[in-house]
Amino acid sequence: MVELANKVIWITGASSGIGEAVAYALAKKKARLILSARRTEELERVKNACGELSGIAVKILPVDLTDSASLPGITGDAIECFGHIDILVNNGGISQRSLVHETSLEVFRRLMEVNFFGGVSLTKYLLPHFIQRRSGHFVVISSVTGKFGTPYRSGYAASKHALHGFYDAVRAEYFKDNIIVTMVCPGVVHTPISLSALKGDGSENNKMDDLQAKGMPVEACAQRIVRATEQQKQEVYIGGKEVVLLYVKRFFPGLFSRIIRNVSVR
Numbered sequence: 001m002v003e004l005a006n007k008v009i010w011i012t013g014a015s016s017g018i019g020e021a022v023a024y025a026l027a028k029k030k031a032r033l034i035l036s037a038r039r040t041e042e043l044e045r046v047k048n049a050c051g052e053l054s055g056i057a058v059k060i061l062p063v064d065l066t067d068s069a070s071l072p073g074i075t076g077d078a079i080e081c082f083g084h085i086d087i088l089v090n091n092g093g094i095s096q097r098s099l100v101h102e103t104s105l106e107v108f109r110r111l112m113e114v115n116f117f118g119g120v121s122l123t124k125y126l127l128p129h130f131i132q133r134r135s136g137h138f139v140v141i142s143s144v145t146g147k148f149g150t151p152y153r154s155g156y157a158a159s160k161h162a163l164h165g166f167y168d169a170v171r172a173e174y175f176k177d178n179i180i181v182t183m184v185c186p187g188v189v190h191t192p193i194s195l196s197a198l199k200g201d202g203s204e205n206n207k208m209d210d211l212q213a214k215g216m217p218v219e220a221c222a223q224r225i226v227r228a229t230e231q232q233k234q235e236v237y238i239g240g241k242e243v244v245l246l247y248v249k250r251f252f253p254g255l256f257s258r259i260i261r262n263v264s265v266r
Helices: 017-028 042-052 068-082 106-133 155-173 218-230 241-251 253-260
Strands: 007-011 033-034 087-090 134-141 181-187 235-238
Touching: 007 017, 007 068, 007 241, 017 042, 017 218, 033 042, 033 068, 033 181, 068 106, 068 235, 087 106, 087 218, 106 134, 106 155, 106 181, 134 155, 134 218, 155 181, 218 235, 235 241, 241 253
Parallel strands: 007 033, 007 087, 087 134, 134 181, 181 235
Antiparallel strands: none
């Protein structure tokens, strides 16, 4: 079990949802936090709440994961916040609510740009720092849809599947440098992710899914993520009955196909 007190932890997507809840859970552990997202005002709100929980200085670093040209400099800025980084929680992302035939290619590209290329870019730019220190930990917030696709999530599932392939390779290539990768696969969690999810034309969904509203409390999910980070687990599945589908697909693929085409995901 790794002690997280005083660890420098950079969290993307920290202004809401899972990222915000993880920030609060880590603040209670007395970690030193760097909070990133696009919305500066929301980051300030989360920063203030974290400071009240921990009494430790919290830094904010606004970032747009689609602005690829800015990411090398932002990674350098993140390192300078406390002089080093111990853990990157790669959480920034966006979801989808549309069938394949009604989804523009621009939406598929945006999903990949935010969910895959944004996090991969930060990983690539942070790796030399981790290698030099011979220590580092990537905590990657994927999804159960990183293991199987569902209706209305084709591009989202594809972007999450891609993360698993990439970080499996990172784990193997940099094991000798004492670099750890933890893949986190939440199921249905009560967050506002469905509000900002992209429809087929690129507009925002702007409504809370019934399924999302009934999901696991985000605080409970965050606690499981922090525990997996402390234990340096390679992969963790978090959720309710949807997690069972991971094992159904593995051992009974035909049954899985029949189930998933009828499952309600909205």
